[in-house]
Amino acid sequence: MFRLVRCNPVVTNVNHSSKVSNLSHKIEFVKLTSLLTCTFRLSGNLQQKRALSIHEYMSTDLLRKYGIGVPNGSVARTGAEAETVAKQIGSDDMIIKAQVLAGGRGKGIFDNGMKGGVLPIYSPKEAKMLAEKMIGHRLITKQTGASGRLCNSVYICERKFARREYYLAFLMDRTTSAPVIVSSSQGGVDIETVAKENPDAIKTTHIDIHQGVTDKMTKDIVEDLGFSEACTEEARDIIKKLYKLFIDKDATQIEINPLSETIDRKVLAMDAKLGFDDNSEFRQKDIFALRDTTQEDPEEVRAAKSNLNFIKLDGDIGCLVNGAGLAMATMDIIKLNGGDPANFLDVGGGATPEAIQEAFTLITSDSKVAAIFVNIFGGIVRCDAIAQGLISVVKNMNLRVPIIARLQGTNMETAHKxxxxxxxxxxxxxxxxSAAEKAVQFSKIVKMARDVDVGVEFSLGS
Known part of the structure; x- marks a missing residue:
């Protein structure tokens, strides 16, 4: 699936020859080469509301409210509820889907050993049995990392057989500051694979925000996808309804994969993934009420409460920086010097002692951290105030890893003193x-010392 990345990167236009890298769900700061790559990652440990994602059953409910055809189905939070839902559907051919905010569910494995987060079911009794094996357990997929995601509910729906399957998505193009429609006749499969192996199969249509989706657009898209004549009008109508939903709800992403033409000549959204602009929370309270914090990294949720932009990574050099751009540059220079950042942490313009203490608490909660690089530009804040806060925090927390501080700007000389x-x-x-080099060197020394279980003390020579 495609998901909006949390770091809000700059993107380029997509064309038929675009090459799309297959990125992992775990956020890494790598070069983004196309709009599809930009919109392809979320999940897993994203800064919580930046492009809020909601569960599939919630997305399906929204589509239904906008008059878009979806298979008959409902959510269940217990085995007994799953059995009831299956009885209400009244079919002997259904699908049960674990509701976790991650891709690759079908090939995932639960922590109890059960394989598959998307499975066929043929009776209410089977729905109950499988729901009980899913709910309360963690599903590990290619996008979740080893810890997986907790499944709190399942979505049960009738299984519809497709005559043809397509891919359709509405996304934001940051280059043109306008929506685009991404479509492909190769739906029902990993669209990232299609983008990598056959980019010509993916088409993009740029939308003039003042004109919206025109009749000509829908006609061209539907013809290009290859809908049968019997389904053409319904497919065109669905495209317009999806765009209305996209605009009405301040969405950053609506991905339908697959959009199917069924054997009985209906057009149905078989699977939907929706993301929303976090800046719209003030007017989309109903949407943001759907947020599921159990699907987020607890440390990132905690950071958000302190107005810190924190993303946990896999390295061992903790980073505390003010400003997202400087934070990304800091991580870049750590990588260039052979190190690995343990986190992205932007304390923003108001780097107060309280914020610094919370930032250090978050960083040091990761036992892998072997050094901490503090990189502050004293523009809005004074460097001496940052230094005082830093000293106070280090004393209070009894930190035992080396800290490299680069404080530049107002009152920097006082800060150094x-x-x-x-x-x-x-x-x-x-x-x-020099600061980045020292951070990397210190981290390597600390790691070696830990490996042989000895303590080390540091001091800089003249």
């Missing part, structure tokens, strides 16, 4: 390259 006179394991370095 405060740090030097504190006598703490904080190394004040002005040059960005």
């Amino acid at each position: 405060l740090i030097t006179e504190s006598g703490l394991k904080i190394f004040s370095i002005d040059d960005l390259q």
Whole structure:
């Protein structure tokens, strides 16, 4: 599936020759080469509301409200509810889907050993049995990481057999600041694979925000996809309804995969994934009330409460920076020097002592962290105030990993003096390259010491 990345990268237009990298769900700061790549990752440990994602059953309910055809189905939160839902559907051919915010559910494995988060069921009794094996267990997929995602509910729907399957998505193109329609006749499969192996099979249609989706657009898209004549008008109507939903609800993504033409000549959205602009929360309270924090990293949820933009990564050098751009540059230079950042952490313009303490708490909660790189530009905030807060936090928390502090800007000389006179394991370095080198070197030394179970003490020579 395609999902909006949390780091809001710059993207380029998609064309028929676009090459799309197959990115993992775990956020990594890598070069984004197309709109599809940009919109392809979420999940897993995204900053919680930046492009809010909702469960499939919630997305299906929204589509239904907009008059878009979907298979008959409902959500269940217990085995007994699953049995009741299956009875209400009244079919002997259904699908049960684990409701977790991650792709690759069909090939996933639960922590109890059960294989598959999307399975066929043929009776209410079977619905109950499988629901009980899914609910309360963690589903591990290619996008969740080893810890998986907790399944709190299942979605049960009738199984419809498709005559043809298509891919249709509405996404935001940051280059043109306008929506685009991404479509492909190769639906029902991983669209990332299609984009990589056969980019010509993916078409994009740019929408003039003032004109919206025109009749000509819908006609061209439907003809290009290959809908039968009997389904043409319904398919065109669905495209317009999806766009209305996209605009009405401040969506950043509506992905239908597959959009199917069934054997009885109906057009149905078989699977839907929706994402929404976090800036619209003030007017989309009904949508943001659907947020499921159990699908998010607890540390990221905690960070958001302190107005910190925190994303956990897999490295061992903790980063505390003010400003998203500087934070990304900091991680880049760590990588260039052979290190690996343990997190993305932007404390913003109001880097107060309280915010710094919470930031350090988040960073040091990761046992892998072997060094901490503090990189602050004192524009809005004064460097001496940051230094005082940093010194206070290090004293109070009894931190035992080396801290490299690069404080540049207002009152930076005073800040350096405060740090030097504190006598703490904080190394004040002005040059960005030198600071990054030291952070990487310190992290390697600490890791080696940990491997042989010895303690180390640091001091910088003259």
